[in-house]
Amino acid sequence: MGDFSIGIDIGGTKIAAGIVNKTGEVFHRKVTPTPKETKMRVLELLKDIVSSYISIAEKERMHLIGIGIGSAGQINYKEGKILTGTDNIQDWNDVAISDYLSKYTDLPIFLDNDATTFAIAEHQLGSGKGMSDVVCLTLGTGIGGGIISGGNVIRGEWGGAAELGHITVNMDGPKCNCGSHGCVETYASGSGIANRMKERLHELDTTTNESAKTYFVENPDKLTSKEVFQWYHDGCPIADEVIDTAIKALSYGMITIIHTFNPSRIILGGGIVEDREWLIVKINDRLSNLGMHALVNPVDIQISKLGYDAGLIGAAYQSWIANK
Amino acid sequence: MGDFSIGIDIGGTKIAAGIVNKTGEVFHRKVTPTPKETKMRVLELLKDIVSSYISIAEKERMHLIGIGIGSAGQINYKEGKILTGTDNIQDWNDVAISDYLSKYTDLPIFLDNDATTFAIAEHQLGSGKGMSDVVCLTLGTGIGGGIISGGNVIRGEWGGAAELGHITVNMDGPKCNCGSHGCVETYASGSGIANRMKERLHELDTTTNESAKTYFVENPDKLTSKEVFQWYHDGCPIADEVIDTAIKALSYGMITIIHTFNPSRIILGGGIVEDREWLIVKINDRLSNLGMHALVNPVDIQISKLGYDAGLIGAAYQSWIANK
Numbered sequence: 064m065g066d067f068s069i070g071i072d073i074g075g076t077k078i079a080a081g082i083v084n085k086t087g088e089v090f091h092r093k094v095t096p097t098p099k100e101t102k103m104r105v106l107e108l109l110k111d112i113v114s115s116y117i118s119i120a121e122k123e124r125m126h127l128i129g130i131g132i133g134s135a136g137q138i139n140y141k142e143g144k145i146l147t148g149t150d151n152i153q154d155w156n157d158v159a160i161s162d163y164l165s166k167y168t169d170l171p172i173f174l175d176n177d178a179t180t181f182a183i184a185e186h187q188l189g190s191g192k193g194m195s196d197v198v199c200l201t202l203g204t205g206i207g208g209g210i211i212s213g214g215n216v217i218r219g220e221w222g223g224a225a226e227l228g229h230i231t232v233n234m235d236g237p238k239c240n241c242g243s244h245g246c247v248e249t250y251a252s253g254s255g256i257a258n259r260m261k262e263r264l265h266e267l268d269t270t271t272n273e274s275a276k277t278y279f280v281e282n283p284d285k286l287t288s289k290e291v292f293q294w295y296h297d298g299c300p301i302a303d304e305v306i307d308t309a310i311k312a313l314s315y316g317m318i319t320i321i322h323t324f325n326p327s328r329i330i331l332g333g334g335i336v337e338d339r340e341w342l343i344v345k346i347n348d349r350l351s352n353l354g355m356h357a358l359v360n361p362v363d364i365q366i367s368k369l370g371y372d373a374g375l376i377g378a379a380y381q382s383w384i385a386n387k
Numbered sequence: 388m389g390d391f392s393i394g395i396d397i398g399g400t401k402i403a404a405g406i407v408n409k410t411g412e413v414f415h416r417k418v419t420p421t422p423k424e425t426k427m428r429v430l431e432l433l434k435d436i437v438s439s440y441i442s443i444a445e446k447e448r449m450h451l452i453g454i455g456i457g458s459a460g461q462i463n464y465k466e467g468k469i470l471t472g473t474d475n476i477q478d479w480n481d482v483a484i485s486d487y488l489s490k491y492t493d494l495p496i497f498l499d500n501d502a503t504t505f506a507i508a509e510h511q512l513g514s515g516k517g518m519s520d521v522v523c524l525t526l527g528t529g530i531g532g533g534i535i536s537g538g539n540v541i542r543g544e545w546g547g548a549a550e551l552g553h554i555t556v557n558m559d560g561p562k563c564n565c566g567s568h569g570c571v572e573t574y575a576s577g578s579g580i581a582n583r584m585k586e587r588l589h590e591l592d593t594t595t596n597e598s599a600k601t602y603f604v605e606n607p608d609k610l611t612s613k614e615v616f617q618w619y620h621d622g623c624p625i626a627d628e629v630i631d632t633a634i635k636a637l638s639y640g641m642i643t644i645i646h647t648f649n650p651s652r653i654i655l656g657g658g659i660v661e662d663r664e665w666l667i668v669k670i671n672d673r674l675s676n677l678g679m680h681a682l683v684n685p686v687d688i689q690i691s692k693l694g695y696d697a698g699l700i701g702a703a704y705q706s707w708i709a710n711k
């Protein structure tokens with residue numbers, strides 16, 4: 064039957080898990096709402112998931128080779144520890160997941176950032192398959208990155224690499240919550256797009272946007288990128304500028320990525336690009352006039368086509384990569 | 388006697404070569420002025436150098452394992468070809484060095500960018516020794532980059548990676564000769580510092596800088612970063628702003644590098660930093676308040692301590708890295 068790996072994808076709202084084989088098939092899929100109370104509750108849930116999968120694998124004679132976990136946040140890959148995680152789980156900082164789980168199993172445990180596990184999934188089974196140099200960006204509330212360079216996952220000294228949302232595109236730009244300024248995330252993430260629009264709510268045309276303006280001036284925290292994209296399609300010139308700046312920032316961020324990694328392909332995932340192929344057209348327009356042609360021209364930019372299970376499959380795949 | 392590798396460092400003014408052993412000792416060092424006429428003259432010189440070293444090695448029973456060459460410019464590592472090289476050699480573009488030399492020897496030939504061979508030298512024998520994650524920047528007329536990540540040289544799909552002078556720091560910044568805008572090179576390289584000063588020559592204080600102003604307004608092409616650093620030390624406020632912006636750009640570029648690679652150390656080389664330890668102090672000052680602390684704080688920034696032969700030693704070392 065070959066080898067199997069347990070994959071677990073820890074998200075802010077749900078934890079998806081399954082037993083995965085090397086062709087990416089998922090068995091005994093389990094999706095649980097993420098406990099929001101304390102990190103201990105989450106750790107106990109992870110232990111239960113792992114224990115039940117180990118029992119199932121024994122019963123069904125599936126040979127397990129490891130446990131791969133993906134999580135949002137800053138991860139110490141070497142120690143299998145979450146340094147700073149998602150705000151959705153209370154106290155989800157400084158969590159020694161591997162230490163905790165290794166009390167209950169002898170299987171090797173791999174923990175990495177969910178943008179890196181997404182890149183692993185794209186590289187092994189998605190549109191990065193067969194390529195040695197692929198960079199992935201996840202464009203959601205924030206921006207994450209995952210890098211395959213020369214066939215290897217780029218992790219850095221302890222696993223903190225590939226924070227591609229926090230590459231600079233404007234050193235005079237707005238303060239980023241990472242502590243720097245003008246990171247690509249401050250312009251092109253969901254929160255970045257919303258924040259840039261919030262700064263300009265007072266400029267909205269009162270004839271076309273009166274009700275929206277009134278509502279969001281009173282409730283600026285309710286504004287999301289969804290409204291900004293809607294206003295953009297409605298022809299609002301301010302939203303047009305905000306989205307255009309997001310595209311520009313993303314394009315200059317990609318120039319940095321291309322000049323740094325000489326990749327064959329850049330794969331985009333996350334809510335910002337989902338069903339928005341027109342963004343790729345606009346990014347390609349910009350890139351065609353920027354940077355070193357020998358590096359930039361051949362790069363193919365694509366939106367991820369991996370489905371729902373990509374997170375847990377990529378997480379599980381760490382077991383094979385580490386053992387190759 | 389162990390293995391040896393021929394190392395050749397092709398610079399705009401001189402070609403340095405030698406037979407190198409694995410501890411970095413150089414034998415039969417040869418330095419020749421770079422022929423400026425045509426690429427054929429340079430290729431013939433390279434052939435002569437290689438042939439004479441092969442004869443010497445035979446005579447002295449040194450076991451050669453390969454030929455490593457470093458050159459400025461954009462290199463196709465896979466094909467052993469210079470795509471676009473230095474302006475100092477006429478027609479030094481699209482030069483298939485490996486193809487040409489392989490007509491005269493069966494030794495494997497490795498050609499890479501001189502900033503990457505510098506990084507290899509630092510990693511194998513310099514202050515990056517023993518570290519798996521080190522990034523090098525060469526700050527001269529332009530800015531080059533060399534990256535060791537997870538113990539591997541980052542080259543990308545065909546060898547065009549690590550163009551770290553062309554990472555964006557200001558998407559609204561000045562046009563760069565790479566075709567992008569606001570690359571770190573436009574602010575912090577020798578030519579970048581001179582260019583930013585040239586734009587502001589008319590603002591120079593006429594009391595303290597009259598003669599300089601007059602001379603350089605009439606001969607702007609004579610201005611180099613050397614004058615700008617001199618005026619900076621003389622207390623000229625415009626030069627102060629230009630140098631401060633260079634330091635700022637370099638710092639934000641390093642933030643991108645640190646967030647992308649999670650390196651232990653960044654090593655700087657080249658004329659801009661030589662004997663200017665105070666630049667490191669200023670960069671560290673800026674970095675202490677920027678970016679993700681877990682990534683930024685542990686990074687140690689150093690000026691290269693490798694000597695004169697680093698270029699040819701790093702070039703030669705490619706033979707061992709490729710064969711490891």
